[in-house]
Amino acid sequence: MDLSYILNELAEERDDYFRAIAPPIVQSSNFAFKTVDDLRKSFEDEYSTWLYSRGLNPTVEILRKKLAALDEAEDCLVFNSGAAAIFAAVLANVKSGDHIVSVRNPYTWAQKMFDVILPRFNVTVTYVDGKEADNFTRALQSNTTVIYLETPNSWFFELQDLSAIAAIAKEKNIVTICDNSYCTPLYQKPITLGIDLVLQSATKYISGHSDTVAGVLSGSRKMMERIFNSEYLNIGSGIQPFNAWLLIRGLRTLPARLEKITKTSSEVVQFLKNHPRVEAVYYPMDPSFPQYALARKQMTGGCGLVTFILKAESCAAIETFCNSLRHILMAVSWGGYESLIIPKCAGMKPGAFDKNDPAHRSLRMYIGLEEAAYLISDLTTGFEAIASLS
Numbered sequence: 501m502d503l504s505y506i507l508n509e510l511a512e513e514r515d516d517y518f519r520a521i522a523p524p525i526v527q528s529s530n531f532a533f534k535t536v537d538d539l540r541k542s543f544e545d546e547y548s549t550w551l552y553s554r555g556l557n558p559t560v561e562i563l564r565k566k567l568a569a570l571d572e573a574e575d576c577l578v579f580n581s582g583a584a585a586i587f588a589a590v591l592a593n594v595k596s597g598d599h600i601v602s603v604r605n606p607y608t609w610a611q612k613m614f615d616v617i618l619p620r621f622n623v624t625v626t627y628v629d630g631k632e633a634d635n636f637t638r639a640l641q642s643n644t645t646v647i648y649l650e651t652p653n654s655w656f657f658e659l660q661d662l663s664a665i666a667a668i669a670k671e672k673n674i675v676t677i678c679d680n681s682y683c684t685p686l687y688q689k690p691i692t693l694g695i696d697l698v699l700q701s702a703t704k705y706i707s708g709h710s711d712t713v714a715g716v717l718s719g720s721r722k723m724m725e726r727i728f729n730s731e732y733l734n735i736g737s738g739i740q741p742f743n744a745w746l747l748i749r750g751l752r753t754l755p756a757r758l759e760k761i762t763k764t765s766s767e768v769v770q771f772l773k774n775h776p777r778v779e780a781v782y783y784p785m786d787p788s789f790p791q792y793a794l795a796r797k798q799m800t801g802g803c804g805l806v807t808f809i810l811k812a813e814s815c816a817a818i819e820t821f822c823n824s825l826r827h828i829l830m831a832v833s834w835g836g837y838e839s840l841i842i843p844k845c846a847g848m849k850p851g852a853f854d855k856n857d858p859a860h861r862s863l864r865m866y867i868g869l870e871e872a873a874y875l876i877s878d879l880t881t882g883f884e885a886i887a888s889l890s
């Protein structure tokens with residue numbers, strides 16, 4: 501399906517709403533039936549009818565169709581957060597006694613689910629270094645039902661070879677789930693590489709304006725219907741119509757934003773690579789990246805997340821760098837219009853900082869829609885502030 505068609509036209513039945521260009525926000529909790537028979541049919545098959553907005557809603561429906569098409573999936577569900585999409589995807593595919601193999605260091609709340617919630621229900625998890633597909637094979641047990649992936653992975657962006665891991669899983673009938681938040685379906689399509697379920701935090705690039713929290717889960721129609729009738733309706737974690745409308749609006753400009761963000765990112769990456777205060781830069785689409793060949797094989801763009809290692813003697817020097825930035829904001833998340841930065845040491849306990857560990861001196865930067873020169877000038881202010889310490 502053509503990208504422009506998906507973003508501008510798919511699922512938009514304008515004759516149903518006054519030929520309005522922007523679709524309406526159907527802000528209704530419930531829907532009325534003309535006959536008892538129609539109501540009965542809806543009770544029997546809520547996945548095909550408007551009954552109650554904890555389930556389906558017409559504004560959300562437009563969004564679902566577009567997002568499923570972008571993922572090249574049969575179907576998708578949209579949640580009120582990426583974390584809810586992760587929770588539903590995993591929960592739907594495990595029962596007591598099952599085992600999961602996960603890439604190490606998955607997104608914080610995926611890891612919390614694995615480490616804190618699932619053990620209460622006798623579901624165990626083995627973490628593996630995802631850079632080698634064979635590590636997944638080695639970790640499999642007879643009770644493994646799920647392989648959980650996130651590629652590129654948080655902070656240092658380690659990649660997993662999606663088609664190799666999908667092949668391993670298919671042989672054993674294991675469900676594969678991939679967090680695709682880094683790339684969005686524009687720059688990576690895990691389902692086309694054999695992955696069963698793909699999810700993303702739509703809070704990031706799909707929203708694109710740092711004003712909505714949402715999550716997407718795509719897969720086969722059969723799997724989505726099963727999740728809808730169980731986890732989705734039961735946890736009540738579906739997206740609200742207004743937030744769905746904001747995401748439809750975000751989708752209109754997604755390709756333009758990603759193109760600009762990716763271009764600016766490579767300029768900022770070049771600047772950082774050449775700066776004497778920077779020890780290393782991690783960006784999957786840069787030739788210096790250790791898994792560059794795999795990045796080129798399964799991704800089509802780099803997006804805006806970059807991690808760099810600062811040459812700094814202390815945590816205080818890193819703090820000076822960050823505190824002196826005037827435009828790049830210090831905040832979690834990414835994918836919006838504004839550039840952001842987080843130093844690893846912000847999440848460390850006092851006294852834990854070791855200047856000899858490069859990871860402790862790492863900063864993750866998200867590059868937004870500002871001009872490269874504007875960001876480079878702000879980073880230069882930060883570098884000058886550390887230089888003035890010595």
Ligand SMILES: Cc1ncc(COP(=O)(O)O)c(C=O)c1O
Binds near residue numbers: 833
């Ligand atoms: C890689 C990744 N996956 C999932 C999530 C969860 O998304 P949300 O914050 O929309 O719940 C995040 C949030 O930061 C993330 O970074």
